[in-house]
Amino acid sequence: xxxxxxxxxxxxxxxxxxxxxxxxxxxxxxxxxxxxxxxxxxxxxxxxxxxxxxxxxxxxxxxxxxxxxxxxxxxxxxxxxxxxxxxxxxxxxxxxxxxxxxxxxxxxxxxxxxxxxxxxxxxxxxxxxxxxxxxxxxxxxxxxxxxxxxxxxxxxxxxxxxxxxxxxxxxxxxxxxxxxxxxxxxxxxxxxxxxxxxxxxxxxxxxxxxxxxx
Numbered sequence: 001x002x003x004x005x006x007x008x009x010x011x012x013x014x015x016x017x018x019x020x021x022x023x024x025x026x027x028x029x030x031x032x033x034x035x036x037x038x039x040x041x042x043x044x045x046x047x048x049x050x051x052x053x054x055x056x057x058x059x060x061x062x063x064x065x066x067x068x069x070x071x072x073x074x075x076x077x078x079x080x081x082x083x084x085x086x087x088x089x090x091x092x093x094x095x096x097x098x099x100x101x102x103x104x105x106x107x108x109x110x111x112x113x114x115x116x117x118x119x120x121x122x123x124x125x126x127x128x129x130x131x132x133x134x135x136x137x138x139x140x141x142x143x144x145x146x147x148x149x150x151x152x153x154x155x156x157x158x159x160x161x162x163x164x165x166x167x168x169x170x171x172x173x174x175x176x177x178x179x180x181x182x183x184x185x186x187x188x189x190x191x192x193x194x195x196x197x198x199x200x201x202x203x204x205x206x207x208x209x210x211x212x213x214x
Contacts, residue, residue: 001017004098004099004125005022005023005097005098005099005102006026006029006097006098008020008022009022009025009032009189010032012038012189012190012191013032013036013038013040013191015191018190018191018194018195018197018198019189019190019194019198019201019202020188020190021187021188021189021205022099022186022187023048023099023102023103023147023184023185023187024042024102024103024106024184024185025042025102025189026096026097026101026102026105028096028097029097029102038191039191039192039193040189040190040191040192041189041190041191041192041194042189043187043188043189043190043202043206044185044186044187045185045187045188045205045206045214046185046186046211047175047176047183047184047185048147048148048149048175048183048184048185048186049147049148049170049174049175049180049182049184050103050108050145050146050147050148050182050184051145051146051147051148051151051162051163051170051182052068052143052144052145052162052163052165053133053143053144053145053146053151053161053162054133054140054142054143054160054161055133055134055139055140055141055142055159055160055161056159056160056161057140058079058084058085058140058141059083059084059085060079060082060083060084060163061161061163061164062163062164062165062167062169063082063163063164063165064165064166065165065166065181065182067082068108068165069108069112071089071091071143072091072093072104072108072115073109073112073113073114073115074115076089079141085140085141087140087141088141089141089143090121090139090142090143091115091117091121091142092117092121092122092123092129092132092133092142092143092144093114093121093122093123094122094124094129095122095124099126099147100126100129100145100147103145103147103184104145107182107184108145108182123144126146126147126150126151126155127155129145129146130144130146130151130155130157131157133160134159134160135159143163147184148162148170148175165182166181168180168181170182186214188202188205188206190202
C-alpha cells in the first residue's frame with residue numbers, strides 16, 4: 001500500500017495502518033503525532049544519501065555544502081559564482097512535509113531560511129523535480145534534490161548528474177561507509193502500542209535476511 005511520505009505518517013497516526021517505511025518525520029509530523037496522543041517508534045533500517053543533481057550538460061560537477069545553503073537561501077544566484085556558466089540558477093524546491101523537503105531542512109539548511117520559490121520552482125513530486133531538471137525546455141540551469149536510491153534507481157534518467165558535495169561523490173560505497181557528507185536513512189515507524197503481529201513483521205525486516213533485501 002503505497003503513499004507519499006506525509007500521507008503515510010497521517011495513516012499511521014490515525015491508526016489506519018500498522019507500519020510504514022519512510023524518511024525521517026518532519027517537525028509538523030512529530031507535532032501531529034503528539035497532538036493525537038500517539039508516540040512513534042522510529043527504527044533505522046538502511047543508510048541513504050541526500051543528493052543534489054543538475055542537468056547532465058551543466059558544467060558544474062560539485063558544490064560545497066556552504067554553496068548549496070547559499071544558493072537556496074538566495075545568497076548565490078548565478079552559476080558563474082560557483083564555476084559555471086553566466087546563467088541565473090533555478091533552484092527547484094519541494095513542498096513542506098514531503099520527504100525531500102524534510103531532508104533539505106534538517107540535513108542542509110539547519111535553520112537557515114530558504115528563499116521564497118517562484119510558482120514554477122515549487123515541484124509537487126519527487127519524479128517531477130527530476131524530470132524538470134533533466135528536460136526543462138533543454139535548460140541546463142536547474143538544480144534539484146532527492147534521495148540517492150530514488151533518483152539513481154527508482155526514477156533513473158541519464159539526463160541528470162549527481163553533484164559531489166564537499167568533494168565527495170554520492171555512490172553506494174560512500175553512502176554505505178558514511179563518507180558522503182549528507183547522510184540520512186530510511187526508517188521503520190510504528191506506533192508505540194503496536195501489536196504483536198506488527199512487531200514480529202518488524203523483526204523480520206530487521207533480521208539478516210531482511211537486511212539483505214534492504
